[in-house]
Every structure is written in C-alpha cells, then in structure tokens.
Amino acid sequence: MAKSTGELTGVYIREHTKKKERNKKKKKQTEVVLLGSILPVLLFILWEFLSRQGVFPAYQLPAPSAVFSAILDMAATGALWEHISITVYRVFAGFLFGTIAAVLLGSLVGFYQKAEHIFDPIIQAFRSIPSLAWVPLFILWMGIGESSKITMIAVGVFFPVYLNLVSGILGVDRKLIEVGKMYKLTPLQQVRRIILPASLPSFFVGVRSGLGLGWMFVVAAELMGASQGLGYLLVLGQNTLSPETIIASIILFAFIGKSTDWLLKILEARSLYWQDRFAKT
Amino acid sequence: MSLTLRNVSRTFAGASAVRNISLSVQPGEIVGLLGTSGCGKSTILRAISGLDDGYEGEIEINGNTAKEVHDTTGFIFQEPRLLPWLTVLDNVIFGLKGEHADKQKRAKEYIADVGLEGKEKLYPRQLSGGMAQRVAIARALVTSPEILLLDEPFSALDAFTKMQLQDLLLDVWKTYQSTVVLVTHDIDEATYLCDRIVILRGQPGEIDREITLTEQRPRKRGSEELARYKADILESLNLDRARSIT
Numbered sequence: 001m002a003k004s005t006g007e008l009t010g011v012y013i014r015e016h017t018k019k020k021e022r023n024k025k026k027k028k029q030t031e032v033v034l035l036g037s038i039l040p041v042l043l044f045i046l047w048e049f050l051s052r053q054g055v056f057p058a059y060q061l062p063a064p065s066a067v068f069s070a071i072l073d074m075a076a077t078g079a080l081w082e083h084i085s086i087t088v089y090r091v092f093a094g095f096l097f098g099t100i101a102a103v104l105l106g107s108l109v110g111f112y113q114k115a116e117h118i119f120d121p122i123i124q125a126f127r128s129i130p131s132l133a134w135v136p137l138f139i140l141w142m143g144i145g146e147s148s149k150i151t152m153i154a155v156g157v158f159f160p161v162y163l164n165l166v167s168g169i170l171g172v173d174r175k176l177i178e179v180g181k182m183y184k185l186t187p188l189q190q191v192r193r194i195i196l197p198a199s200l201p202s203f204f205v206g207v208r209s210g211l212g213l214g215w216m217f218v219v220a221a222e223l224m225g226a227s228q229g230l231g232y233l234l235v236l237g238q239n240t241l242s243p244e245t246i247i248a249s250i251i252l253f254a255f256i257g258k259s260t261d262w263l264l265k266i267l268e269a270r271s272l273y274w275q276d277r278f279a280k281t
Numbered sequence: 282m283s284l285t286l287r288n289v290s291r292t293f294a295g296a297s298a299v300r301n302i303s304l305s306v307q308p309g310e311i312v313g314l315l316g317t318s319g320c321g322k323s324t325i326l327r328a329i330s331g332l333d334d335g336y337e338g339e340i341e342i343n344g345n346t347a348k349e350v351h352d353t354t355g356f357i358f359q360e361p362r363l364l365p366w367l368t369v370l371d372n373v374i375f376g377l378k379g380e381h382a383d384k385q386k387r388a389k390e391y392i393a394d395v396g397l398e399g400k401e402k403l404y405p406r407q408l409s410g411g412m413a414q415r416v417a418i419a420r421a422l423v424t425s426p427e428i429l430l431l432d433e434p435f436s437a438l439d440a441f442t443k444m445q446l447q448d449l450l451l452d453v454w455k456t457y458q459s460t461v462v463l464v465t466h467d468i469d470e471a472t473y474l475c476d477r478i479v480i481l482r483g484q485p486g487e488i489d490r491e492i493t494l495t496e497q498r499p500r501k502r503g504s505e506e507l508a509r510y511k512a513d514i515l516e517s518l519n520l521d522r523a524r525s526i527t
C-alpha cells in the first residue's frame with residue numbers, strides 16, 4: 001500500500017515536473033522573442049520621433065507610420081498580394097530548380113569519382129564567375145520573362161547547395177562506412193542508410209544559404225526588368241520619388257525572407273533532432 | 282567454424298606493418314593479440330575481418346579464403362561507431378535482415394543482455410561512453426557471429442565499466458560459444474579473458490610468442506596465477522629495455 005502511494009506520487013511528480021518544464025520552455029521562448037524585439041522597437045520609436053521632429057526630411061526618409069500606411073494602401077487595392085506572390089513564386093521556383101539540379105549533380109559527383117573528375121573542374125570554374133554577371137546573357141537568351149528570372153535565381157541557389165552537398169558526402173566518416181561494410185550493405189544501401197543521413201547536416205547548411213542567395217537574386221532579377229514583384233516596387237519607388245514605397249519593399253523583403261529561412265530552420269531541426277550540437281543556455 | 286592465418290603480411294606504401302603472421306584459432310577459443318602500440322594488431326584484425334583486403338598470404342574462414350567480409354564475422358571497434366541518427370534499438374537492428382517485428386524482438390533481447398533495458402529509444406548523443414560501447418556490443422552480437430573480432434574495445438572506458446564489460450563479454454561468449462579474437466594492449470585484460478595470448482613484437486610486427494592459459498574461469502582478477510602470467514608477458518615484451526633505449 002505504502003509502496004503504491006509512493007509510486008503514485010512518483011508519477012504525479014513526474015507529470016508535474018514535465019508540465020513545469022514545458023512552461024519553463026515556453027517562458028524561455030517568449031523571453032527570447034522579447035529580448036530580440038527590444039532594439040527594433042526602440043529604433044522604430046526613435047525613427048518615428050526624429051521624423052516627426054523633422055530631423056529626416058520626408059522626401060528622403062519618411063516616418064515608419066508613412067511606410068506602414070503605404071503598405072496598407074497597397075494591401076487595400078490588392079496590389080500588395082500580387083507583388084508578394086509573384087516574388088515568392090519566383091524565389092520558390094528558382095530555389096526548387098536550383099536545389100534539384102544541385103542534388104542530382106552533387107550526388108553524382110559525391111558518389112562517383114569519375115563524375116567528380118568530369119564535372120567538378122568546370123563547376124568550380126563557373127563558380128568563380130559572380131553569378132550576377134549572367135544576368136544580361138540570360139535576358140538576351142530568354143527575354144525579360146519569368147524564365148530568365150527563375151534561371152538566374154536557380155543559378156544562385158545551385159552553388160551553395162551543390163558545394164555543401166558534395167563536401168558533406170565526401171566528408172562522411174570512414175568509420176561509419178566501415179560499419180556498413182561489416183554488415184555487407186550494397187552500395188545503394190550504403191548510400192541510403194549511411195551516406196545520405198550523414199551528409200544531411202551539411203546539405204541543410206547549403207540549402208539555407210542557397211535560399212538566402214535566392215532572395216538576393218530575385219531582387220537583382222526584378223531590378224533588371226519586371227512589371228510586378230517586390231523588386232519592381234524598388235524601381236517604382238525610385239522613379240516616382242516615393243521613398244516610402246522603397247522602404248516598404250525592403251521591410252517586406254526582410255520579413256518574408258526571414259520567414260522562409262525560419263521555415264527551413266524548423267525543417268532542419270526536425271530532420272536533425274539526433275545531432276549533438278552546442279546549444280547556448 | 283575455423284579461422285586460420287597463413288603467412289599474412291601487410292605493407293602500407295612500401296612500409297611493412299606486419300610480417301608472416303600464421304595463426305590457427307580453435308572454435309570457441311578466446312585468443313588475445315597483445316603488443317605495444319603500432320606493432321600491427323589492428324592491421325591483423327582488419328585483415329581477418331575483410332575490411333582490409335590489401336594483405337598478402339591467406340586467411341581461411343570456414344574453408345573460405347576470399348578476401349571479403351564474411352557473414353559469420355562480427356567486429357567491435359575501439360569506438361562505439363553508432364549511427365547518430367538512429368536510436369539504440371535501430372542501431373542494434375542495423376545489421377539484421379528479415380521481418381521487422383522479428384528484428385525488433387531479437388534486438389530487444391540483446392539490448393537487455395547488455396544491460397540497457399529501457400534505453401531503446403535514446404539517441405547515441407544521450408549515452409555515456411560505457412553505454413554506447415554496450416550498444417556496439419549488442420549490435421555485433423545480435424547477428425550471432427561465429428567469429429567475434431574486437432579491437433581494443435574497452436580501452437577508452439573507465440576501470441569499473443571496463444571490468445563490467447569484460448565480464449559481459451565472457452557471459453555472451455559462454456552463451457553463444459563464439460570464437461573471439463581480441464586485440465588489446467592491456468595485459469590484465471588479456472590474462473583475465475584469453476585462452477591463449479599471442480604476443481606481437483617489433484616493427485614490422487611479428488609473432489614473438491604464444492602463451493596458453495589453462496586457468497579455469499571464472500578467473501580472479503589480481504590472483505597470483507594471473508600475476509605470474511603478467512610477469513612472464515612483461516618479460517617477453519621486455520619493456521624495461523625498450524624504455525632505456527627510447
């Protein structure tokens with residue numbers, strides 16, 4: 001009897017501490033968010049204040065309130081969603097094609113030495129060309145339609161994904177490969193059960209920096225010639241002398257870019273839960 | 282099951298690592314390869330395992346002299362070498378083939394055998410060194426290898442864990458009657474575990490001497506009998522002279 005009550009309290013305490021821990025975790029998360037917001041909020045307040053004092057002339061740096069009302073105006077007419085969705089679509093499509101190409105070529109080069117000897121030198125050579133230098137050529141080849149923009153973004157995404165994937169595959173611990181050999185895995189099983197999971201962390205590093213470059217390249221592509229998109233808003237703001245449009249576009253880029261990276265980060269954390277990583281407390 | 286090495290030599294880029302190793306291991310025997318660091322113990326073991334096929338000479342396992350990994354051999358490395366993305370259970374299942382439910386049941390038995398019941402769902406990062414090595418032992422044993430090769434399997438562990446795992450090894454050996462080749466540089470470990478100790482010396486390493494231990498198991502650690510063997514082995518390794526040279 002005494003024992004069972006002991007066990008019951010044991011269970012109760014365990015449940016209780018679990019709940020406590022969960023609460024603690026939540027508390028910590030909100031704390032992180034709060035800490036991270038301090039500086040931006042202060043900056044916005046200062047900016048608004050200084051604008052109202054007339055320190056920044058409105059035709060150069062409008063107040064945050066003016067920028068937000070510009071965003072709201074665009075949202076009201078529905079133009080905002082069109083700009084955002086076309087830009088997101090371009091980044092997404094370019095990211096997808098770039099990543100697929102990088103995975104195909106990267107796996108080939110990572111797994112077959114012959115393929116490495118064939119492809120790697122030329123890829124390395126192309127890598128040393130700043131990717132933006134391709135822009136005029138792509139526009140010449142494909143016009144200023146969607147395909148040239150998406151190709152450009154894909155080129156930007158390709159390199160970091162490819163390079164990190166190859167180095168991930170080549171860097172798989174030989175000791176783990178030997179474990180697979182001891183169990184007589186076929187080459188295909190070796191790839192699926194050891195090499196792929198082992199190179200996943202490096203692949204994610206590549207994908208995240210690829211996405212970052214994708215956002216950079218969409219700006220470049222839309223600056224060159226577009227009639228829609230967040231990058232087009234930059235040009236529009238410049239031509240119509242409305243800095244609030246430019247700043248609105250910059251803020252939207254920052255916000256959406258950060259959100260997509262955050263999504264990838266969640267995916268990464270889900271896939272790499274097994275990693276033993278240094279975490280700050 | 283039989284294991285025979287005939288004139289096995291291994292050269293790495295012109296430098297000879299081991300030379301003319303001939304050795305015959307009886308079924309169910311525990312043979313220790315003992316020698317100072319760098320004398321080629323791991324090289325011999327890797328040749329037996331088939332992980333290394335660059336040796337000269339012949340290694341015969343059950344009449345088969347192919348230079349490849351044999352189904353009947355299991356290897357326990359110096360480090361646990363667990364796959365970090367798999368749980369303890371999935372690591373142990375790793376080398377098994379067949380129906381998933383069967384594999385799971387079998388793996389759980391072996392996990393219990395190495396004293397890790399209830400830890401099936403943990404990931405390698407959550408294990409201590411001793412626990413991880415236990416998992417590695419379970420993973421090697423679960424396929425019921427007839428020949429078990431161990432390369433300094435306990436050398437990275439603290440003295441207590443080491444003794445526990447040595448006893449664990451003897452337990453599983455008693456149950457499954459596998460043939461064991463154990464590489465070690467720990468004389469106490471060799472005298473406690475082995476039926477026969479093969480002493481390697483020199484660079485390139487060659488077999489210097491074999492000592493057969495007739496002492497009944499369970500042996501007593503630190504007994505006079507084992508101490509005599511140890512003195513004898515120290516004598517052959519001639520460590521004192523080696524120290525005065527270097």
Ligand SMILES: Nc1ncnc2c1ncn2[C@@H]1O[C@H](COP(=O)(O)OP(=O)(O)O)[C@@H](O)[C@H]1O
Binds near residue numbers: 294316317320321323
């Ligand atoms: N893959 C390798 N390449 C070149 N030399 C090696 C390799 N493996 C072992 N050796 C050499 O062979 C010798 C024996 O090594 P090893 O078998 O690891 O010794 P032990 O396990 O007895 O400490 C050493 O001199 C070592 O440098």
Ligand SMILES: [Mg+2]
Binds near residue numbers: 322323324432
């Ligand atoms: Mg060694």
